[in-house]
Amino acid sequence: MGQSVAMFDFASDLSRFSPLHLxxxxxxxxxxxxxxxxxxxxxxxxxxxxRTVEHYRRLAESGAGLVFVEYTYVDQSGKSEAAQLGIQTQGHLSGLRQIAEELRTAGALPAIQLTHAGGKTERDLVGDAMMGPSAVPVPVKDRALEAPRSMDAVDLARWRSAFVAGAMRAHAAGFAMIELHAAHGYGLNQWLSPLTNRRMDEYGGSFANRTRLLIEIVFAIRSAVPDLLLSVRMPGQDFLEGGLSAEEGARLAALLERSGVDLIDVSSGIGGWRRPGDRKGEGYLVPEARRIQDVVSVPVIGVGGIESGEYIDEALRDRSLSLAAVGRAILRDPSLWRRRNLACA
Ligand SMILES: Cc1cc2nc3c(=O)[nH]c(=O)nc-3n(C[C@H](O)[C@H](O)[C@H](O)COP(=O)(O)O)c2cc1C
Known part of the structure; x- marks a missing residue:
């Protein structure tokens, strides 16, 4: 009996060097x-x-097993900054194909995050197409945004088909995984959050209604491109009074797993990705990941101020996460990070 427990206690053997089967x-x-x-x-x-290709060639020098390409808009109306990547036409594919190839050559699984900004954008970028679940300005830290127009059934259909077309193009460009960006206050997060979704129809109000559009998009992508791996970046919670709660975050993760998502990437919600005031040290959002990893069996990515290989080993062993995202520490100097943290692989 004791022996079989020991045999299946894989967590104690885990380290940053352990492969992960998907x-x-x-x-x-x-x-x-x-x-x-x-x-x-x-x-x-x-x-x-x-410059974009060079940027990802450099990031791949980190030795990371999974590299995400940044948030990439699926429709012109979903753009949120001037020099942002897009995937809204076939004409965007040749450059993206080059990046996927660079990442694969470096031994990483190539992934790309797909987004629609919803109301977290500006008229200068999208004109009258600025839209969201409700005509409520998205709360952001550093500026006051205009209220978007509330979306109708035609707009909803446009988002669904834009995300599916984006996923199909990402697949055609050689990416093995896409990630839906449903965190940091962007479009899909706005549907989840009671702060920005005040609708009275079947897409607003209850938890089932607020999660409906995201789940419809998950199902639509799953059936259009079944061999593409699917990750969702979701908020553990919104970290704002009246926003998506930690309890709803855990319910959402379980719902995503039941809907066929392969990986869950846990960050923060409306208000953006920065460190909450009361969180110190490495892994400032890892408690969010842990709460989610406790309720799902698909792998969970944890993030937030992670700097060192030793921290990652500990977080894996205490089952807080299955994968650790290292953002700014790698961005500063990818090769140095690899030499310090992955050199003895
Ligand atoms: C320059 C920069 C750009 C970012 N862009 C995105 C993005 O496109 N999509 C996203 O989900 N998060 C984005 N983030 C958040 C990071 O993915 C990550 O969650 C955050 O940096 C915290 O991790 P870290 O402390 O390891 O840097 C960005 C962060 C930085 C520093």
């Missing part, structure tokens, strides 16, 4: 993830430039 016979060579980070290197149409 569906579709995909294997991550280690537990380190480069999370999506906007590089501001695209051209005015959202197309990849030489």
């Amino acid at each position: 569906p579709q016979d995909r294997v991550l060579k280690n537990r380190v993830v480069v999370p999506p980070m906007a590089s501001g290197t695209a051209d005015a149409d959202g197309k990849v430039t030489e």
